[in-house]
Amino acid sequence: MRNGVVVVTGGGRGIGAAVCRLAGAAGYDVVVNYAADRAAADGVVAEIEAAGGRAVAVGADVADEAEVDRLFKAADELGVLAGLVNNAGITGNTPGRLDEQDVDVVRRMLDVNVTGVFLCARAAVRRMSIRYGGPGGAIVNVSSAAARLGGPGEWVMYAGSKAAVETMTVGLAKEVGTEGIRVNAVSPGVVETDLHAAAGLPDRPSRLAQLIPMGRPGQPVEIAEGILWLLSPSASYVTGAVLNISGGR
Numbered sequence: 209m210r211n212g213v214v215v216v217t218g219g220g221r222g223i224g225a226a227v228c229r230l231a232g233a234a235g236y237d238v239v240v241n242y243a244a245d246r247a248a249a250d251g252v253v254a255e256i257e258a259a260g261g262r263a264v265a266v267g268a269d270v271a272d273e274a275e276v277d278r279l280f281k282a283a284d285e286l287g288v289l290a291g292l293v294n295n296a297g298i299t300g301n302t303p304g305r306l307d308e309q310d311v312d313v314v315r316r317m318l319d320v321n322v323t324g325v326f327l328c329a330r331a332a333v334r335r336m337s338i339r340y341g342g343p344g345g346a347i348v349n350v351s352s353a354a355a356r357l358g359g360p361g362e363w364v365m366y367a368g369s370k371a372a373v374e375t376m377t378v379g380l381a382k383e384v385g386t387e388g389i390r391v392n393a394v395s396p397g398v399v400e401t402d403l404h405a406a407a408g409l410p411d412r413p414s415r416l417a418q419l420i421p422m423g424r425p426g427q428p429v430e431i432a433e434g435i436l437w438l439l440s441p442s443a444s445y446v447t448g449a450v451l452n453i454s455g456g457r
């Protein structure tokens with residue numbers, strides 16, 4: 209059975225790629241968004257198709273209004289939008305104290321992590337809300353345990369961007385609660401993806417394992433499972449929730 213279209217931002221690698229694979233297997237038609245790594249996104253599409261699913265790769269910077277417009281028009285061509293996973297996010301790749309940060313790096317990070325979530329959520333609400341004649345749907349935003357922990361010494365501003373994502377989740381859930389749209393967030397702890405090495409901290413997941421009650425970092429698919437549940441009708445009475453998937457941290 210087909211479940212409609214789901215847009216996954218940053219779907220070419222890491223947590224987003226795991227979401228795309230599970231969504232494809234669950235019968236969603238998947239829009240695999242990426243920023244620069246077309247080959248990775250094409251690889252995810254090929255995996256979904258090989259497993260009998262439908263998917264398309266679409267390059268678009270989520271911080272750019274015109275590109276987000278193009279992303280959702282590509283989704284419209286695939287079918288009726290049923291879900292959005294706002295997964296694309298960056299740290300800025302300059303871990304360190306707040307007083308060492310460059311304003312341009314911080315501005316770009318906020319643009320991707322906060323404005324990007326706004327632009328994609330707006331496009332999704334305009335399609336899915338019954339207020340606009342849509343069929344309803346679900347939005348899942350990807351936050352971070354950093355929103356609770358604050359990211360001291362590494363990325364306080366990134367942590368702040370994720371706190372914004374969680375507040376937007378709560379507010380938008382209330383706004384569209386009677387319009388057929390559920391809005392939730394997952395808050396992953398440390399997950400083994402390229403994000404750490406990109407910030408020059410390849411051993412970060414293993415280094416932080418001792419601080420995690422379960423004694424290990426998470427795998428992308430363990431985050432994706434929670435996201436798929438929040439997207440699905442099994443979570444029909446869940447909205448405005450932030451689900452920690454963090455090994456207890």
Ligand code: NAP
Pocket residue numbers: 217218219220221222223224241242243244245246248268269270271295296297298320350351352353395396397398399400401402403404406
């Ligand atoms: P990742 O491995 O670095 O992958 C990031 C993905 O986002 C890539 O597909 C990338 O596209 C895409 N992306 C980056 N900037 C974009 C933009 N402006 N527009 C569209 N796509 C963009 O990251 P990850 O670790 O899977 O993280 C995914 C999400 O989980 C992020 O929101 C992150 O903050 C959050 N998170 C991660 C961890 C962790 O420990 N890994 C923990 C908590 C929360 P390209 O492939 O084209 O570069």
